[in-house]
Amino acid sequence: MIATIVGTGLIGGSLAISLKEKGVANWIIGVDQNADNLQKAQELKIIDEGATLQDAMQRSQLIILAIPVDALLQILPxxxxxxxxxHVIMDVGSTKQQILQLVAGHPNRGRFVAAHPMAGTEYSGPEAAIKNLFTQKTMVLCDxxxxxxxxxxxxxxxxxxxxMRLVYMNAEEHDLHTAYVSHISxxxxxxxxxxxLEKEKEQGRIFELASGGFESTVRLAKSSPDMWVPIFKHNRHxxxxxxxEHIHQLQQMKQLLEKEDYETFYKLIQKSNKIRKILK
Amino acid sequence: MIATIVGTGLIGGSLAISLKEKGVANWIIGVDQNADNLQKAQELKIIDEGATLQDAMQRSQLIILAIPVDALLQILPxxxxxxxxxHVIMDVGSTKQQILQLVAGHPNRGRFVAAHPMAGTEYSGPEAAIKNLFTQKTMVLCDxxxxxxxxxxxxxxxxxxxxMRLVYMNAEEHDLHTAYVSHISxxxxxxxxxxxLEKEKEQGRIFELASGGFESTVRLAKSSPDMWVPIFKHNRHxxxxxxxEHIHQLQQMKQLLEKEDYETFYKLIQKSNKIRKILK
Known part of the structure; x- marks a missing residue:
């Protein structure tokens, strides 16, 4: 099968690598409005050739749109x-309600499968593409x-x-649950x-002192605003x-510290420890 | 050298393993008021024997106090x-001002070295002790x-x-900087x-959808309240x-989303991306 990847960044590039490796496709056409990225993807042998979207569609069966959700609204119709x-068309967007509402009445709606792989890293661009990014991760298919x-x-x-593990949801559920387990993080x-960055003026001290705990809570802050602002916009509500709710929880902790009510603080931490049972 | 580890949990246990392996000590005595932990530490061969503090002190040169900071206030004097x-006595506490004020006038103050290894995991107890926890991490020595x-x-x-990398600080600096790069995380x-846990009533959905991003921001919530409440108490200010400041930043983001001011939101994320330069 010939597959086209529109958007040769972290997700699109990693998909291209996996589709080839797992024998889903034997030829990958890359499409990217960013000519530099397209060239890099070709140099890194992530894609077999670059083409225009029109040319690529004429020659491929599977078309995967791996672009930010605002660009998706423009291109999918x-x-x-x-x-x-x-043709089979799939997206990988992190929000689903707006895009599915937009194409709800389209005569070719049936050719589209709305998908969201729950996998990624804080990096972006074709250089960030990695092997096996999706192995043992969840793929959500919507509506x-x-x-x-x-x-x-x-x-x-x-x-x-x-x-990948397969999970089916409707778009409304998807946007609700991803707000909790991805967007808020x-x-x-x-x-x-x-x-x-605001409080710690001596940045050398961050470098010296930051350990695994700090790094893991803050690493997502390396993520691209090009991807994330459209997500927050689409899933604003x-x-x-x-x-x-999160601000409320932090204010509660602040008040307990102010009042020096360490007993209640202890109970709150014990309650939060319940996340142990849910996380693998 | 014979070393005593008081508190055979994650940090004490991991130190015991490293002291032996790196040839700092050839015999490790464990002291723990929790008899179960002491037995486990011995079964896991983390310590060579268990003893009372008094007995252990009579036979060892190096005494490391690896206990929560509130217990440290009781035991160090x-x-x-x-x-x-x-004797050389060292602690591994995450806060320093209170403990150093407490022993400031002690006639044997000179035998004490106040230390804080910037390493750990979200787990606790002797089973959580691991090899090489400290390799390439920072050790802060105070005052x-x-x-x-x-x-x-x-x-x-x-x-x-x-x-380990060595960093010297005074207790005041230490408590300030660790609030920024560890306690707030x-x-x-x-x-x-x-x-x-409050918003997501369908906990199965967290399990299905949670990916690396969620796990890394929330994994510290598995940490023990026994360790952390005393830290927040000691470093309350x-x-x-x-x-x-953190609540303020979140409120700012909330207001931008409410006003749909995505341009300013984009700039904020770009600003937060600067953490890339500081984190390794």
């Missing part, structure tokens, strides 16, 4: 306009009842070959980096809701 | 009372001018053999776990100060 019954059966089969087969990490 | 010129030269030399030699992680 145009891709569906050109799609025929031989699959609106995808044609044969298109869904192509994607389910791909997910299986990539050795990025907000807290960005805010923590800003806090420390859910993100605000969980952010409100 | 008693240990110094019994210390002779043959070393108040330690006897020969005692300091023993510790500096140990730090060198453990292949734990507060945010506890609060994030509480937020998600600095922790409140940095927590205030």
């Amino acid at each position: 145009a891709v569906l306009d050109k799609a025929g019954p031989e 699959v009842k609106n995808s044609d059966e044969d298109a869904l089969e192509v994607i389910e087969n791909m997910v299986d070959k990539l050795q 990025h907000i807290t990490s960005f805010a923590l980096a800003l806090t420390v 859910n993100v605000l809701d969980v952010l409100d | 008693a240990v110094l009372d019994k210390a002779g010129p043959e 070393v001018k108040n330690s006897d030269e020969d005692a300091l030399e023993v510790i500096e030699n140990m730090v060198d053999k453990l292949q 734990h507060i945010t992680s506890f609060a994030l776990a509480l937020t998600v 600095n922790v409140l100060d940095v927590l205030d």
Whole structure:
């Protein structure tokens, strides 16, 4: 199968590597409006050739859109306009409601499978693409009842070959749960980096003292605003809701410290320790 | 050299393993008020024998106190009372001002070296002890001018053999900087776990969807309240100060989302990205 990857960054590039390696596709066409990235992806042998979207669509069956969710809103309708019954189109966006509302009435909606691989790193661009990024990770497929059966089969087969776990959700559930388990983590990490950069004027001290704990809570703050601002924009309502709760929890801790109520503070930490049971 | 480790948990146990392996000590006596932990530490061959503190002090040169900072306030003065010129006493506490104020006038203050290894994991107890926890990590020594030269030399030699980086600070600086690069990370992680446990009633969904990003921001929430409540208590002033700033940063993000001012939000994320230059 010939596959096209639109957006040859961390996710698109890592998918390209895996599709080839796991025998899902034998030829990968890359499409990227950033000519530098396209060239790098080719130099790194992540893609076999670069092409325009129109040219790529004429020659490939599987088209994966691995671009920020705001760009997806622009491009998906145009891709569906050109799609025929031989095409399967998949996205990898972190938000789903807006994009699915946008294409709900499109005559070729059935060729589209809305997907979100729960995998990534804080880095971006084709140099960040890595092998096995998706192995043993979860792939969420949304509103699959609106995808044609044969298109869904192509994607389910791909997910299986990539050795991913498959989870089905509707778009509304997806956006709610990802706000809790992904989007809020990025907000807290960005805010923590800003806090420390603001308070810690002696940056050499951060370098000397930062240990694993600090690094792991703040590493997501290296993530690209090009990807994340559109996510927060699309999932604004859910993100605000969980952010409100998070600020409330921090204020509660602050008040307990102010009052020196260490007994209640102890109980709160014990309660938070319950996350042990849920995290692998 | 015979060394005594008081507190055979994550840090004490890992130190015991390293002291033996790197040839700093050839016999390790464990002291622990928790008899189960002491037995486990012996079964795991982390320590060579268990003993009472009094017995252990009579036979060892190096005594390392690896216990929560509140217990340290109780035990350090008693240990110094019994210390002779043959003893070197070191702690590993995460806060320094209170403990150093407490023993400032003690006649045997010189035998004590105040230390804080910037290393750890979210786990606790002797089973959590691991090899090479300290390799390439930073050891902070505080107010070393108040330690006897020969005692300091023993510790500096140990730090060198453990292949750690050495940093000197006064207690005030130490408590300020660790609030920024360690204590606040734990507060945010506890609060994030509480937020998600509060909002996400379908805990199976966390399990399915949680990826590396969520895990890394929330893993510190597995940490023990026995260790952390005393740290927040001892460093209350600095922790409140940095927590205030962190809440302020989150509120700013919330307001930008409410106003849909994505341009300023983008700039904030770009600013937080500067953490890339500081983190290794």
